[in-house]
Amino acid sequence: MAKMQAVTIATPVNGEVIPLKAVKDPVFSAGMMGLGFGVQPSDGKIVAPVSGKVTMVAETKHALGFATPDNNLEVLVHLGIDTVELKGKPFDLKVGVGDEVQTGDVIATMDLAAIKAANKQQTVILAVTNSSDKLESLDVHDGTATAGTEVATGRLNANTFNAKRKGKLPKEGKYDQLATDIIKNVGGVENISSLIHCITRLRFYLKDESKANDDVVANLKGVIDVAKAGGQYQVIIGPAVTDVYDAVIKQIGPELSNDAETAKAVAETTAAANRPTTTWGKIKWALSSLIGVITGSMIPVIGLLAASGILKGVLALLTTFKLVSTTDTTYVIINAMGDSVFYFLPIFVGFTAGKKLGADPVIMGIIGGVLTYPALVTMASGKAIGSVLGMSINATFFGLPVHMASYTYSIFPMIAGAWLASKLEPWLKRVIPTVLRMIFVPLFEVIIVSGVIILFLGPIITMISTGLANAIVWIYNLSPSISGLIIGGFYQVLVIFGLHWAVVPIVANDIASTGHSYLNAIISATMVAQGGAVMAIALKSKLANIKELAWPATISAFSGVTEPAMYGINLKYGRAFVTASIGAAVGGFLTGLMRVNMWGFTGSLIGFTSFVNPKGMDFSFWGFWIASIVTVIVSFTLTWMFGFKDEDVNAVKTAPKKRHLGETA
Known part of the structure; x- marks a missing residue:
């Protein structure tokens, strides 16, 4: 050699x-x-x-x-x-x-x-x-x-x-002259505040765009065209953009570069370039982008959710075996430890979704605080003063009737709010003078985004979820087994968008009026299915970071809290959520077919005592175990075979994370 x-x-x-x-x-x-x-x-x-x-x-x-x-x-x-x-x-x-x-x-x-x-x-x-x-x-x-x-x-x-x-x-330095000419004709180094690039363009932030000679720059050999957007002077280069960028940075100095913003621009424009053109492709792209935003917003709190889920499971065991009473102060303290992250979830999701979508995370956290403000929570559970389209009217706003929904435990309203804030915030900064921005940008943002969620988004979600709840009851009355199949397969999809909350009062009403709930037994099977799927991933994956998240998520799901499994693993890697939903459909079908009944709120494996008839153990207890074991086997097997492989992790890491609508490469 x-x-x-x-x-x-x-x-x-x-x-x-x-x-x-x-x-x-x-x-x-x-x-x-x-x-x-x-x-x-x-x-x-x-x-x-x-x-x-x-x-x-x-x-x-x-x-x-x-x-x-x-x-x-x-x-x-x-x-x-x-x-x-x-x-x-x-x-x-x-x-x-x-x-x-x-x-x-x-x-x-x-x-x-x-x-x-x-x-x-x-x-x-x-x-x-x-x-x-x-x-x-x-x-x-x-x-x-x-x-x-x-x-x-x-x-x-x-x-x-x-x-x-x-x-x-090969010949080197071939872009140095082009870099020199570009710098000269955008007004010189003294006119450049900073420079980043995307996959095809140099993006200059100029102190005075009027000093740039557009015609000369656009006609330089190696330049395709010039564009101006978002406060940037964009020189369109094409595939050689990174080489030209390096040549320019050599001349103007690395202190005028911004690697973080460049990486962000490359990710955004790569997403734009890869956006599909067919109708079905656009639907898949939009769904994938939505799931990416939801899971990305949840990832920072997944560990807390898993820990809280396990703690709630321990508390359920303590109460089940009469070691702690629900009226004891011990129960109240432990419950606060396990429940606080869920109760105040809008605050955390507001912060993380704000970072994900480009809104001010602190302002979004404050908006989450508005939605979980104790007086508003009390108002949401207060006595109705009327109804509109099946929604209870429990508040007024300047004399207008309003349905005040409960936002504790909710995710989707905050993500939608963060998206709105990401569009509103730049506009506010353009129209509000610099000396007033520190006060009036957050003021208007909190008022507008909170108002939109409370006055419009919340009632819309409530109306949709109420309609779905009525449909679920109708299907169950028509055929318990078919309803178990449908509800089992799609219930966790409702959870993603916060549409499941209309089902919870139905369960509560069933238990309060009859002492049991067939519907809650089907919901329990969906929790078991999420746990079975994430357990398969925990055992199959050879990646330490996946195992570290999957095992606590498994325990949490079997303790009745599916958010860590769903947002942290199953939904994030796509196919695993589908295989878990198929397992849930099978479990729901069996639960309905065997007419499994449930006498308590706590579901999943941790809630096995909820399936004991207070009048004497009947087939519901054994039906629960049969349906749960089959559910675990189906969701585990399908996920192991088709739902996940370690290569999916790298695919998610390298996929574009965000893109602004209307942006071109």
């Missing part, structure tokens, strides 16, 4: 050579600009670190680029940190683009005193910007060194070495 050729790089200035990670600039120190080193200069004479051609000179003179002729290394010399803001005043350049230099030739001087007086770092940074393509490694010799002496040794990677040996090295 041929020995890889070594390359050498000299220090560009007298001083103390330091590792790149010690440089006080996160872009360079993290290696984002490539391998290299820093130098704390002892004087201001700058020399060429390599022999080759000058390929780039920054307009503000703070950076120079070189390309070596024998192996096409791209070497950047950056004079100081954040010195782009000094607009070239401390620098005197001796070379220009196209000049040939030899290692040690004087190429510039820098006024160290002026840089210090401007409160900027004097560190000279050298980076091989194409090192990821060219170098296997770069060994740097720290310590005091004289300008022009070798301080770093690297090895060409196999691809570059072999290409060089065959005389087929």
